[in-house]
Amino acid sequence: MRRLENIVCSFCGSLCDDIVLEIEGNTISKVRGGCAISRSKFLSPIDNEVPLVDGKEVDFSEALDAAVEILAKARHPLIYGLSSAGSEAQAAAVKLGETLGASIDSTSSVCHGPGTVAKQLVGLSTCTLGEVKNRADVVVFWGCNPVEAHPRHFSRYSVQAKGLNTEGGRRDRRIIVADVRRTATAKAADIFLQVEPNGDFQVLTALRAVLSGNELRGDTFGGISRDEILNTSSVLQDAEYGVFFFGMGLTMTRGTHYNVQQALSLVHDLNEKTAFTVIPMRGHGNVAGAETVLTWQTGYPFGINFSRGYPRYGPGEFTVTDLLCREEVDAALVVASDPAATLPARAGEYLGKIPTIVIDPNYSATAKFARVFLPSAPIGVAASGTAYRMDQVPLPLKKVIDSKYPTDCDILLAIDKGVVECFAYKVALSMTH
Ligand code: SF4
Incomplete structure (x- = not known):
């Protein structure tokens, strides 16, 4: 039996690089450290x-x-x-x-193509997942559901991960989730913004308006109340180091690249007041x-x-x-x-x-x-x-068994x-x- 450590799992954009595999002959017999998706993929017969x-x-x-x-x-x-x-x-x-x-x-x-088009229009203030783990005290998940799509994202990088400035893990972080439904990720949030379908552009615009000192006229914006917008805006501004993850709930709903352009501009605006970054939550x-x-x-x-x-x-x-x-x-x-x-x-x-x-x-x-x-x-x-992780860090993928x-x-x-x-x-x- 061979035991291989620090294997990269390539089945989602998180590319966890701490997987341990046990191999008997030409078959992977055990997967340690991976999530359910990873275990099922590594253990699937090949050829x-x-x-x-x-x-x-x-x-x-x-x-x-x-x-x-x-x-x-x-x-x-x-x-x-x-x-x-x-x-x-x-x-x-x-x-x-x-x-x-x-x-x-x-x-x-x-x-995420519309997100890339938006990036070409306004630029991207970004960071690595290592910085998220070590520094981020405010984490936003907008239109993405990592609990189901990237099962180890919370524990390795974002919500529970303990880093240099985030030794308390979850205790040291404020989590904001915006989505049209209460997803598994939303259940872990301190602030959940239940955006009405196709209302993302309006909510992001309202947040930008508050940040730039404008007064909001109206009671709700894309399904979010004025008070929720004001509260969210102050949590974002109070961050010492914030990160904004976005998914297909933003890129593939009405507005597509305009939604992302507004999100990237919001992050740009936040950098006038604190340090804020953005990472597209890539799936494959x-x-x-x-x-x-x-x-x-x-x-x-x-x-x-x-x-x-x-x-x-x-x-x-x-x-x-x-x-x-x-x-x-x-x-x-x-x-x-x-x-x-x-x-x-x-x-x-x-x-x-x-x-x-x-x-x-x-x-x-x-x-x-x-x-x-x-x-x-x-x-x-x-x-x-x-393979390139969602934060653009390239990682080597190993051949661990033979294929015909x-x-x-x-x-x-x-x-x-x-x-x-x-x-x-x-x-x-x-x-x-
Ligand atoms: S979270 Fe993604 S990369 Fe990490 S083990 Fe699970 S499927 Fe693999």
């Missing part, structure tokens, strides 16, 4: 899937050839997903996107990495198109839902994500009509109707790589090589005629 073309089991190389053929023939392919892949695979996907002249987008465009293990890698490779975080031979940025134009709903792509390569289970029905239906290739360790809902399914080694379990399948990165590089050879052959053929 249960087989490569498929049109629903029939084939050799891996046959499935790979079929994928190359589809992509080399396509006039405008889409590469999508990437949020549960390692950063090396994300970089390989960009390389392939450039070869193909494809559009490339990550799940960011349907979760490496969705922050997808934005980071795409940005350092192309200059843009998501919704990128290579059809002119150079990267163009187009949220609303080159983002997955728009491309699929407008039926503008003629093939799709889905990497480590499940758009059929998460995108609007119309987008999912169109994905079923075009040749789709899925690279994933699991046989997902999208894989069920894909023309080609290529199983891969799960990252952080049977493949090593890098290649990594996402190797599959993408092999497809790229096949497509380049195909294009070279076509050029040679055209020159001989």
Whole structure:
């Protein structure tokens, strides 16, 4: 039996790096220190899937050839997903996107993309989760529910975590939660703001107005009473070091990037009076990495198109839902994500009509109707790589057991090589005629 310590769990944006695994032969037999999500993921058997073309089991190389053929023939392919892949695979996907002249987008465009657009507009005063643990005495959770989505966030980083200036843990902190319903996270709050649906912009605007010394006219703002706004505003200003976490309750409700722009501006205003920071509460293990890698490779975080031979940025134009709903792509390569289970029905239906290739360790809902399914080694379990935590800190993911399948990165590089050879052959053929 092998015992491995300080393993990074890559199953949510918290990337807890204190997991202990016990391994017997090529099987993980025990997980210590992780949450229920982590235990179920680490203990899931691997290599249960087989490569498929049109629903029939084939050799891996046959499935790979079929994928190359589809992509080399396509006039405008889409590469999508990437949020549960390692950063090396994300970089390989960009390389392939450039070869193909494809559009490339990550799940960011349907979760925190509006937050990224807001960040581009007003900037982001941010920090690491280590600073939250050691310094934050006021913590805001707006439109996110870490108790259920990031189960160890409270204990490792934010609410109960004991740090240099927060030795008392929970006793040393004021917790503010804003959401449309009383979530499990809201139950832990000192102040709970039950915002009316789509009322976030109004509440944030009222808070900013009070901070800048304006008088509020009216009794309620986005479902929150005047007294609650005044009380919340004074708790925010009294912080010695505050942090504002936000989730999809802010990014994907009416107002989208305007909501986040207002939240980031609120944090900016608070820095006139005290120290305040903001961290997007990213869900998937490496969705922050997808934005980071795409940005350092192309200059843009998501919704990128290579059809002119150079990267163009187009949220609303080159983002997955728009491309699929407008039926503008003629093939799709889905990497480590499940758009059929998460995108609007119309987008999912169109994905079923075009040749789709899925690279994933699991046989997902999208894989069920894909023309080609290529199983891969799960990252952080049977493949090593890098992932970015929600605060943009990169962490190494270890390979702890072996898989009979290649990594996402190797599959993408092999497809790229096949497509380049195909294009070279076509050029040679055209020159001989
Ligand atoms: S909170 Fe997230 S990163 Fe931490 S152990 Fe649970 S699933 Fe893994």
